[in-house]
Amino acid sequence: MMGLNLLFVAMKLFFGVYYRSFWFGTLGVYYIMLAFMRFMLLNHVNRVGIGTEILPEWRNYRIxxxxxxxxxxxxxxxxxLVVRKNESYNYAGYLIYVVAMYAFYNIISTVRDVIKFKRYHSPVMSASKFIKLASALVSMLALETAMLMQFDVDKNPESFRRNMTAATEGTVCVIVLILAAYMIVHSTREIRKLRNSPKEGRVLRF
Incomplete structure (x- = not known):
């Protein structure tokens, strides 16, 4: 999964340079940061495991x-900027179908991990689920923007494409911001509790 994500990041960055597109470049940087967060969480798991140091897990969760x-x-x-300028982008050839497959794979993988990690009462696992959800939502956002441009150019007026793009992208950004705000507030509350009872922060039992 990590290899597939890195390949997708590389593709976005390539298109950003090739088409001189700030949109592709922004998405590429966004996915790079998501990959960095996953690496940070994975590094914590490899070093100390899951549930052995709960306070650092909550700190990583908040970060x-x-x-x-x-x-x-x-x-x-x-x-x-994209909505105001009514800009979009086209994927060459059948590449949009590859992007669509990745977007749906991201959604399916996210749902699978939510079920898989439900039994772990671990902040690191929870953070990983939120990161994957953000990645899946943004990939669907990018896919819709491209598909409206590629398959709906002559069927509907520009105002329809603009309104659809604004509605979807606005909804996705709001959802991710709400999730992120919840992560910060919830982890801050848990960290305070653990600091008041240090022994509680050492070992998490399943």
């Missing part, structure tokens, strides 16, 4: 929430 807020605010700014 991920803060990064998601900053990243999504930046993405929202790019969304506003």
């Amino acid at each position: 991920c929430g803060g990064m998601l807020v900053l990243m999504t605010i930046a993405l929202s700014g790019m969304v506003i």
Whole structure:
């Protein structure tokens, strides 16, 4: 999964340079930051495992929430520019079908992980689920924007495409911001509880 994500990031960055597209470049950077957060969480799991150091897990959880807020605010700014200028982009040839397959795979993989990790009462696992959900939502956002341009150019007026893009992209950004804000508030509350009872923060039993 990590290899597939990195390949998708590389593709976005390539198109950003090739088409001189700030939209592709922004998406590429967004996915790079998501990959960085996943690496950070994976590194924690490899070093200390799951549930053995609960306080650092909550700290990593909060860091991920803060990064998601900053990243999504930046993405929202790019969304506003795309909507105002009524810009979009086309994927060459059948590449849009590859992107569509990746987007739906992302959604299916996210649902699978939510079910799989439900039994783990671990902040690191929860943060991983939120990151995957953000990735899936943004990939669907990018796919819709491209499909409206590629398959709906002559069927509906530009105002329809503009309104659809604004509605979807606005909804996705709001959802991710709400999730990120929840991560920050919830983790801050848990960290305070653990600091008041240090022994509670060492070992998490399943």
